[in-house]
Amino acid sequence: MNLKQLSELLGLSQTTVSRALNGYPEVNETTRERVLQAVKETGYRPNKAAQRLATGKAGSIGLVMPTAPGHQSDVHFGEFLAGLGEEAVRHDFHFVIMPADPDDEVAALRRLAISGNVDALFVAYMRGHDPRLAMLKSLSMPYVVHGRSFGSEPDYPYLDIDNEGAFYDATRLLLQLGHTRFALMNGPMHLDFAIRRKNGVISALAERGLTLEEGCMSHALMTDEQGLLAMEHFLQLPERPTAILCSSTVLALGAIRAVNQAGLRLGEDISLIAHDDVLPLLKPESFSVPLTTTRSSLRAAGVRIAQRLIGTVKQAGPFPDQELWKTELIVRASTGPVPQT
Amino acid sequence: MNLKQLSELLGLSQTTVSRALNGYPEVNETTRERVLQAVKETGYRPNKAAQRLATGKAGSIGLVMPTAPGHQSDVHFGEFLAGLGEEAVRHDFHFVIMPADPDDEVAALRRLAISGNVDALFVAYMRGHDPRLAMLKSLSMPYVVHGRSFGSEPDYPYLDIDNEGAFYDATRLLLQLGHTRFALMNGPMHLDFAIRRKNGVISALAERGLTLEEGCMSHALMTDEQGLLAMEHFLQLPERPTAILCSSTVLALGAIRAVNQAGLRLGEDISLIAHDDVLPLLKPESFSVPLTTTRSSLRAAGVRIAQRLIGTVKQAGPFPDQELWKTELIVRASTGPVPQT
DNA sequence: TACATAATTGAAAGCGCTTTGGATGCCACT
DNA sequence: AGTGGCATCCAAAGCGCTTTCAATTATGTA
Numbered sequence: 001m002n003l004k005q006l007s008e009l010l011g012l013s014q015t016t017v018s019r020a021l022n023g024y025p026e027v028n029e030t031t032r033e034r035v036l037q038a039v040k041e042t043g044y045r046p047n048k049a050a051q052r053l054a055t056g057k058a059g060s061i062g063l064v065m066p067t068a069p070g071h072q073s074d075v076h077f078g079e080f081l082a083g084l085g086e087e088a089v090r091h092d093f094h095f096v097i098m099p100a101d102p103d104d105e106v107a108a109l110r111r112l113a114i115s116g117n118v119d120a121l122f123v124a125y126m127r128g129h130d131p132r133l134a135m136l137k138s139l140s141m142p143y144v145v146h147g148r149s150f151g152s153e154p155d156y157p158y159l160d161i162d163n164e165g166a167f168y169d170a171t172r173l174l175l176q177l178g179h180t181r182f183a184l185m186n187g188p189m190h191l192d193f194a195i196r197r198k199n200g201v202i203s204a205l206a207e208r209g210l211t212l213e214e215g216c217m218s219h220a221l222m223t224d225e226q227g228l229l230a231m232e233h234f235l236q237l238p239e240r241p242t243a244i245l246c247s248s249t250v251l252a253l254g255a256i257r258a259v260n261q262a263g264l265r266l267g268e269d270i271s272l273i274a275h276d277d278v279l280p281l282l283k284p285e286s287f288s289v290p291l292t293t294t295r296s297s298l299r300a301a302g303v304r305i306a307q308r309l310i311g312t313v314k315q316a317g318p319f320p321d322q323e324l325w326k327t328e329l330i331v332r333a334s335t336g337p338v339p340q341t
Numbered sequence: 342m343n344l345k346q347l348s349e350l351l352g353l354s355q356t357t358v359s360r361a362l363n364g365y366p367e368v369n370e371t372t373r374e375r376v377l378q379a380v381k382e383t384g385y386r387p388n389k390a391a392q393r394l395a396t397g398k399a400g401s402i403g404l405v406m407p408t409a410p411g412h413q414s415d416v417h418f419g420e421f422l423a424g425l426g427e428e429a430v431r432h433d434f435h436f437v438i439m440p441a442d443p444d445d446e447v448a449a450l451r452r453l454a455i456s457g458n459v460d461a462l463f464v465a466y467m468r469g470h471d472p473r474l475a476m477l478k479s480l481s482m483p484y485v486v487h488g489r490s491f492g493s494e495p496d497y498p499y500l501d502i503d504n505e506g507a508f509y510d511a512t513r514l515l516l517q518l519g520h521t522r523f524a525l526m527n528g529p530m531h532l533d534f535a536i537r538r539k540n541g542v543i544s545a546l547a548e549r550g551l552t553l554e555e556g557c558m559s560h561a562l563m564t565d566e567q568g569l570l571a572m573e574h575f576l577q578l579p580e581r582p583t584a585i586l587c588s589s590t591v592l593a594l595g596a597i598r599a600v601n602q603a604g605l606r607l608g609e610d611i612s613l614i615a616h617d618d619v620l621p622l623l624k625p626e627s628f629s630v631p632l633t634t635t636r637s638s639l640r641a642a643g644v645r646i647a648q649r650l651i652g653t654v655k656q657a658g659p660f661p662d663q664e665l666w667k668t669e670l671i672v673r674a675s676t677g678p679v680p681q682t
Numbered sequence: 683t684a685c686a687t688a689a690t691t692g693a694a695a696g697c698g699c700t701t702t703g704g705a706t707g708c709c710a711c712t
Numbered sequence: 713a714g715t716g717g718c719a720t721c722c723a724a725a726g727c728g729c730t731t732t733c734a735a736t737t738a739t740g741t742a
Binding site for chain 1: 384386388389390391393394399401406408409410412413414415416418419420422423425426427429430435436437438439440441442452453455456457458564565566569591595598601602621622623624627628629640
């Protein structure tokens, strides 16, 4: 069933039916109701591809999903997507997801943009000096970046959390508790948030004249396995750190297993603060020793970005171009005063 | 840059350029190369919406993502998506994801199908007597179901794992170890896999004249929190079960925390077998007590379903309509002989 | 040389929708 | 009666592509 058939069935022109459906004023109310009634009976739905071709809009936001054989799927991605979806469903928007090899993200993003399949773009997994920014700017299509790109002029629309502030505050807390030997379990080095978190730690330490040794820093995929490995490494250092900063509760999961296996007590022998993306899977308060965390909901960020993106496409009011969310520092049991030795 | 402009630039007709791009034989090789060269220089990409309108195909597979405020995102969904993506990227396919309230899945699926935006559908989260099946059959669009629908005639294309067999085998193993008091931590009751797994357990127990009490069964979202709660409940039962079957390693995570908190030893005081979807986040071998599991890779299932879907759209050879994958039973340390009391 | 055949190319229709630029009829008002 | 304004409606163009059908040129054959 298409517009033509529907209009013939009603004895009207396609024009009128189209107008009736899209809420234009110049159509008689009785006619409009007849049309609506017929739609209900026939189950007619406009063809989105045709609509898009005619209008240039189709109610969709595009994103690139990094994937490859051997490429680990990322819980954070799924959680963020849930947030985007939660908002999108309210506006009858959908997503076009282009899977792409992580090495091919720039090209994939361009393909997606000029495919004419999407109205707006969402970009994540930002890196330092991210090459996608220049491309996006040249595109004349709305987009919002999740995160920022360290080293690039911040003149693009983004939503980010204050990663540096979060880890600065967390480090300060541990310093106040008397800790002096720190370690940082971070995400992959090239990612923007990892850079900023590291800076946060370093600058808090610097205020006390402390530094973060190279051996006390790990950059790795944020899986529990990597958490285990990194922590095992830290624990066998001659000057074993007593304070651990951790970029994800997923890493913390493995880290804590290593702590337990070493017969150490979390919150006493060793203190740990993790960043909590509020993954439903891993609640810091339900760890066996509840985790002290810096918290910011990834899902909430997804909702907000979807709002901005959809709002821009629908031309509904202006939106702030740049948002920086503060994180909360929530103290639980995994942090305690430095152990006396 | 569109076809018209490109063809004018080349001094050719749109027809010829289109043919050159789509690999038709009736175009001079020199011309083809000129066209390809121009494409490279101009960065021209065909508009997908127009292509879809003209051909009816656009290289996309559609799926519905259940989401709502308060609806927990599901790690399993993300992992599966990674599998789909891994295959899709090889064929330059993309996804159209329609977010929908979980109560609105049938309607959302229909909207997606007749939107003209997708070539094929993927359907998951199957329930017993799933109402989507009838709709799909009436649709004349290729689709593959992940899982099955208990109680419906299995005459639709699906890929499923042998849930019943997996839990039957797991239960048998525990029976052989001498266990007689069982409990099952399952996924939501209405979901097909939960029904079948329960049946597997029950039929293995029945062979020994045993039954599964109502109180020894939990149906809940597969989060670690629910795992904790369910296990706490089991542990305070007057006749405490010694053998636990668990529908997911995520549930197991919480369950094991409860076991530890109760001061019990996994694999000695209490045996546990979990189903392992091979989530990169949770490796059963790296639990503090490595987990005995029934294993089947969710991601591999995603890859395979994408193969079938894309293959069907591209009319590349026939594919089996129904596939039932066996699971592996992998014995690790979380199972042991029934404790002597 | 003449003609059939193959190799290339192009004009134009069509996919299903939106939207511009009229039509048409009706009423009020001078 | 004549004019303008308003409320409705429609024909047709256009979005960017594919594909049918036809035209043109090159090649081979008798």
